[in-house]
Amino acid sequence: MQPAQRPGGRTARVRTAVHEAVLDLLREDKWDDLSIAVVAERSGVHQATIYRRWGTLNALVDDVVVERLSQGSPVPDTGTLRGDLEAYALQVAEDVAGPLGSLYLRAAMIGSRGPEGETFLIERGVQLQNMLDRAAGRGERPPTLLELMEVVIAPLYYHAMFFNRPAGPDHARTLVDRLLSLNPQIRP
Amino acid sequence: MQPAQRPGGRTARVRTAVHEAVLDLLREDKWDDLSIAVVAERSGVHQATIYRRWGTLNALVDDVVVERLSQGSPVPDTGTLRGDLEAYALQVAEDVAGPLGSLYLRAAMIGSRGPEGETFLIERGVQLQNMLDRAAGRGERPPTLLELMEVVIAPLYYHAMFFNRPAGPDHARTLVDRLLSLNPQIRP
Numbered sequence: 001m002q003p004a005q006r007p008g009g010r011t012a013r014v015r016t017a018v019h020e021a022v023l024d025l026l027r028e029d030k031w032d033d034l035s036i037a038v039v040a041e042r043s044g045v046h047q048a049t050i051y052r053r054w055g056t057l058n059a060l061v062d063d064v065v066v067e068r069l070s071q072g073s074p075v076p077d078t079g080t081l082r083g084d085l086e087a088y089a090l091q092v093a094e095d096v097a098g099p100l101g102s103l104y105l106r107a108a109m110i111g112s113r114g115p116e117g118e119t120f121l122i123e124r125g126v127q128l129q130n131m132l133d134r135a136a137g138r139g140e141r142p143p144t145l146l147e148l149m150e151v152v153i154a155p156l157y158y159h160a161m162f163f164n165r166p167a168g169p170d171h172a173r174t175l176v177d178r179l180l181s182l183n184p185q186i187r188p
Numbered sequence: 189m190q191p192a193q194r195p196g197g198r199t200a201r202v203r204t205a206v207h208e209a210v211l212d213l214l215r216e217d218k219w220d221d222l223s224i225a226v227v228a229e230r231s232g233v234h235q236a237t238i239y240r241r242w243g244t245l246n247a248l249v250d251d252v253v254v255e256r257l258s259q260g261s262p263v264p265d266t267g268t269l270r271g272d273l274e275a276y277a278l279q280v281a282e283d284v285a286g287p288l289g290s291l292y293l294r295a296a297m298i299g300s301r302g303p304e305g306e307t308f309l310i311e312r313g314v315q316l317q318n319m320l321d322r323a324a325g326r327g328e329r330p331p332t333l334l335e336l337m338e339v340v341i342a343p344l345y346y347h348a349m350f351f352n353r354p355a356g357p358d359h360a361r362t363l364v365d366r367l368l369s370l371n372p373q374i375r376p
Contacts, residue, residue: 150363154346155338178370
């Protein structure tokens with residue numbers, strides 16, 4: 001008989017096992033057949049446990065991606081709006097060029113099969129909004145989160161997707177220039 | 189014995205059969221397993237014929253998508269730059285919201301597995317460049333094709349992908365306003 005585990009320890013281990021299984025399956029190009037049943041089999045965690053904890057496959061994939069983003073690509077805090085935006089843009093340009101890039105696209109595609117209006121990566125959106133709020137708190141005039149997404153992030157993904165040639169750092173900086181020039185007053 | 193067919197007639201029928209097979213397979217969510225062998229089986233056209241005609245799966249999918257776009261969403265020619273850009277943006281917003289939207293995304297994902305730098309939808313790019321050149325020919329100052337893609341098209345795809353809620357016509361017009369305000373002189 002195994003000694004009793006602390007609930008926190010077991011919970012953390014279940015989370016790690018399930019996350020690793022999702023990442024493995026996504027890396028293996030199995031994302032079109034991805035389901036909670038498949039994740040359960042791969043992770044050795046019971047389906048019922050996964051359903052209870054995450055509810056839906058979309059929520060699970062979202063949790064995995066947000067965790068990876070938060071660890072590998074934390075939202076910058078450089079002290080200036082331009083510094084934060086450039087650091088973030090360079091990070092995204094690098095992420096979409098690497099193995100994580102197709103993983104995010106896959107995760108987004110899985111998410112886009114869910115109900116209309118279901119927002120993906122909402123937790124990441126909160127972190128980015130905090131970054132913009134910090135700039136406002138310093139007296140800078142940040143763009144909206146929507147402007148940041150549309151003017152900087154969307155093109156970076158678009159280049160990776162449709163041109164199969166991720167934008168480099170210079171291009172990422174150009175997109176930040178464009179964002180900051182939408183309204184000259186927002187430039188620090 | 190069948191009467192001999194004119195080569196043009198046979199060529200056209202082969203093209204139609206192969207295109208229909210690709211569209212069917214993409215609609216059926218079979219795109220992760222899409223291959224020339226699968227298309228050959230579905231279309232009844234010999235694999236060797238498909239390889240000879242299209243060369244690669246990417247080139248075939250590209251041909252299918254460009255044909256669908258050219259027929260269903262011809263590049264506008266309204267007589268003014270703003271008119272063309274708005275008509276085009278509204279069309280893309282509508283396309284990504286409909287069944288064609290996920291088809292394009294799927295096709296792009298398939299394309300993005302090809303060699304780095306392989307450009308997708310190049311024929312469509314030529315049509316759009318012609319639209320911008322017509323504006324220049326009228327003495328208007330059009331944006332570059334890259335600016336059009338980044339400022340208007342990328343966000344429309346991004347909304348459909350990550351927010352699972354395609355942008356409506358008002359939003360599409362706002363993106364055109366943003367594009368035309370990148371440089372005030374380009375506004376007609």
